[in-house]
Amino acid sequence: MFLSVIIPTYNRYDLLRKCLDNLMPDVQTIDSTKFEIIVSDDSKQNEEIKNLKSEYPFVHFISGPQKGPASNRNNGAKQAKGDWLVFIDDDCLPDHDILLSYLNEINKGVYRGIEGYINADRHRERFDEQCPMNLTGGCFWTCNIAVEKEVFNKLGGFDEGFPFAALEDTDFYERLKAVVNTTFIASAKVIHPWRRADKWANYKKWIKSHQYAIKKANTPKNFKYRVKRINLFVGSFFKNGKNLLEYKFKGFYFYLEISYCHFLLIFY
Template identity: 45%
Template sequence: MNQLLISVIIPTYHRNDSLAECLDLLAPGVQTFPADRYEVIVTDDGYKTTAEEMIRERYSWVKWVGGSSKGPASNRNNGAKYAQGEWLAFTDDDCLPNQNWLSAYAEAITGEYLALEGAIHPLGDYNQDLSECPINLTGGCFWSANIAVKRSLFEEIGGFDTNYPLALGEDIDIKERLSAFTKIFFVPNARVDHPVRLISFKQAITRIPKQAAANAYHMNKYKTAYGRENALGITFSHAKFTIGLIVNHLLKGKFKHALIEFVTLLIGVPLLFNHLSRIDSMNISNSNASISM
């Protein structure tokens, strides 16, 4: 009988130092979960450098595999292809898992739930301007920095949607698709700490066009659920949301963040409309082609 219960999947991309800290906390004897009941797979999208040599020299118990170089969603799916466990546990290369992380997930695996989410605590001051960190203290988020899914169900739904080009919306999407098959249970003791990161103003501005493309894909995919059936309606709704973010950041004294959202309103929202209009045109063309056949 296969005793391997959990396969830990860690996507990485040019962050060997933080990856090493994560792996140190997943080492046999550090985790309270028995070492023969879990495996760790690092799927590496690096192209300038990779973690292969570091893992070979320092972490012989970790399986390193080359990534697909098609974004984080595809990279997670790539790691899952090599998994042997009954369950897949996903975390990120900059997360710091609690020593009871895997034990807490294992205790929650009872057969009633086929998808689990753990707690994500911020490590640092999240109230700083231009700070970023996924936080999940009470559940309901399903951020991919700390989730677990039964492997058979993950494979049945096709894993993460690889059409998402960025780490933006792909975990919301898989949550929606999983929810059609199972309730998702929050496991607060399955905790990871996630460092609060400060981004530069330049970084935030230069990624707006890619964010617009990712948002367009997600909003088009869920346009019926959002109650917005056309490009103009979706764009107007997103513009209102962006204005709300500007006001919220201003009230909190996050003036740089507010300025970024203002630039998003001026540049990102029109780009979103262009992407959505292009998608609508393609859908109409495909529909007309089908009718003429």
């Protein structure tokens, strides 16, 4: 069994270096002949990539299509030689046993999709800090998953209609679990740092991704739909408001942004 580790990246070379340091052949507990690492780079800084190629000769660097994260991951998958694809984000710190853990589960021959454990590097300090934690499964966040390549290809990979990093992983998970068995293993670990959300920088992207998901599902925009969106808005408003109080209003503008997005979706 051969694994292809796929890391999409975009202008985050310092973070990428830390990720690759944890995936070096002498760090991972799996035999180096059992895996490859592919970095699909969506940026245009060719000079920095030259430096990375020199620093990490065991990594296969390829140019990304510059069409968003879903397309960038698919680009890496197209170059993969492995029987299984392991997707890890460039800002994650993989555990030294992560590939061995995936391989051990794969060799059982029961599941064709696996999600790994994702935890933060510290306690959350502000409401506007984000981290896609996955401690018990049922998320399938793309910063730490493994999928059999044959199944991935049959599903057409990630839907490139999602132009931004929002909902493309949820969409893939729904399609995947409809056709194969999936599981969660806590031993395949990554650490994901908290990231401050940029003020009002991504709300339009968030809206567009949700619009695409609604359109893809052929959701009728009737009275029942509007009521559901109103309930989601109200629930988010009060739940997030409670969390905001816990952090003493640190991240207030992000709270407004989330509330505004849920409000707008009532009318889309």
